[in-house]
Amino acid sequence: MKKIIIGAYMLIVAAVACTPKASPSATDAVIPEAASVSSDQATVDAGHTIFTTKCTKCHGAKDKAVASKSYEELRPVLASMSKKAKLSKEEIQQVSAYVYANAKK
Numbered sequence: 001m002k003k004i005i006i007g008a009y010m011l012i013v014a015a016v017a018c019t020p021k022a023s024p025s026a027t028d029a030v031i032p033e034a035a036s037v038s039s040d041q042a043t044v045d046a047g048h049t050i051f052t053t054k055c056t057k058c059h060g061a062k063d064k065a066v067a068s069k070s071y072e073e074l075r076p077v078l079a080s081m082s083k084k085a086k087l088s089k090e091e092i093q094q095v096s097a098y099v100y101a102n103a104k105k
């Protein structure tokens with residue numbers, strides 16, 4: 001009986017810990033609008049590093065996909081990809097800067 005109670009408790013803890021929160025948190029990917037993307041070279045370079053490391057865990061570097069789409073088209077893609085790659089807010093700013101610099105103009 002004790003085991004069942006402990007098991008049930010663990011389940012509840014896991015369920016609570018894994019439920020997405022409604023309020024904005026650090027993991028909520030908010031991709032900056034074109035007007036507020038950084039064009040600072042150091043930020044773009046940092047974004048390139050993330051793009052070729054953290055973003056290549058599931059697929060190769062998506063250079064072609066980025067070059068063939070406008071930044072506005074890529075924003076929703078970036079939002080879901082940043083979540084997949086579990087990027088921090090700062091990393092999101094950097095990857096966005098890299099993608100913006102290389103997207104179709």
Ligand code: HEC
Pocket residue numbers: 051054055056057058059062065066077078081082084085087095
């Ligand atoms: C957890 C796995 C995973 C991670 C991490 C990931 N992606 Fe993806 N990505 C996918 C899948 C799955 C697809 C769709 C299949 C494909 O195109 O390979 C995709 C597709 C894409 C596409 C093509 C979308 C289109 O419309 O053609 C782009 C661009 C992209 N990812 C960029 C990124 C960037 C940038 C990052 C890092 C922030 C990233 N991905 C991280 C899984 C991932």
